[in-house]
Amino acid sequence: MRQLLISEILEECLSKASLFHDKEALSSRFYPNELPHREEQLSAIIRSLTPAIKGEGTNNLFIYGQPGTGKTAAMTLVGSKIMERAGDNVVVISINCRMGKVADTEYRLLAEISRQLGREVPATGLPTQEVYSIFFRLLEEKSKTLILILDEIDVLLDKCGDGFLYNLTRINETLSDSRVCIVGISNNLLFSDYLDPRTKSSLCEEKVLFQPYDAAQLRDILSERAAFCEGVIGQGVIEKCAALAAQEHGDARRAMNLLRAAGEIAENAGHQAVMEIHVDAAKRKLDFDCLSNAVKTQPKHGKAVIMSLISLKEKGVDKIQTGDLYSTYQRVCKQLSLEHLTPRRVYGITGELEMQGLMTTKVVNKGRYGRTRHIELSVNDETLGTIKGALSEYC
DNA sequence: ATTCCACAGGAAGCGACGGCCC
DNA sequence: GGGCCGTCGCTTCCTGTGGAAT
Structure with a gap:
């Protein structure tokens, strides 16, 4: 009986026509090939990093702005294009300094970079100095330009202090055959003010600010994602998601989450279109899920x-x-x-x-x-x- | 002007634990 | 197996704070 019920539900779900054409396009894991309203920032990043393709020295770069303003997406896009163009001459390594405690300490960060460069380093046990030596050896062996993207770099400052960041930004002084370019990304607009002047001048040789999106820009971004089947999105739905996200410091991720959740709510209710009431329900659901998850964990x-x-x-x-x-x-x-x-x-x-x-x-x-x-x-x-x-x- | 309260919040250190190397 | 190391969760100790009460 129970098995029959499960089968019935499964069949019902499978037979139901989805409102989504490509749900992945609204996922936080999805990085588009184009970033609307970020031409100026993309151009500044590319101009700053292109010397790396030519094998020349590059300045360290600091990218900052509110969450959901496209910093990581922009850097991921530029990083992949540089890799495509430069071939074996450049390695791009991207590390989130907060995510899952993979790289939130000096030891872990060096271990993670070494791992991405092809050498496994144990999670603990070795002296930090030893991990430094492994890291240096790997860099010299590769004889390449390493573009090291440190997302949420402010976490490193909190946990490791200024000295580590300073050493990292001056690493080229001790390298003979390789070069390292640090790209720091932070949501904290005042991050550079907390840095020691020496670290600040090394890390922030070039700075790129990502301004919050306004409602019209968010509307364009949502429209271009084309995640839904044609004619499914009701009037005012995209505008409402954009307006709600614009109120919350212009967060594009929030706008996409709202639209995706609204679509899922409409779909689960068996509705043929996504309406504004689904956006209201999506907002309540996202807020509650976030809170409830924080409590449970x-x-x-x-x-x-x-x-x-x-x-x-x-x-x-x-x-x-x-x-x-x-x-x-x-x-x-x-x-x-x-x-x-x-x-x-x-x-x-x-x-x-x-x-x-x-x-x-x-x-x-x-x-x-x-x-x-x-x-x-x-x-x-x-x-x-x-x-x-x-x-x-x-x- | 001084005292006093109930903390705020930084810094240092402790002990347990898991892991590495010799 | 023992010494060393990094990490984590916590305690202990300390100084700082600022406005009402004296």
């Missing part, structure tokens, strides 16, 4: 902190203070048979939760009554219940 004590916040919120505490949070957290830990952590660590956890968008905090001075933080959960009443459900499953 928290470690135990992160969940205990969220439970404490929910408990205080339900008691009607309007402005939750650090002290109240910690005493509630201790009580929650007792209920869960968890050994509670120190106030300093819980303070750190609240900072992490804020970074993930689960809460907002504001430092408040109460004069004689000390200094504290007002903490608020970034969750409306509708999602609170579901998140509580998700928490109870895991605690």
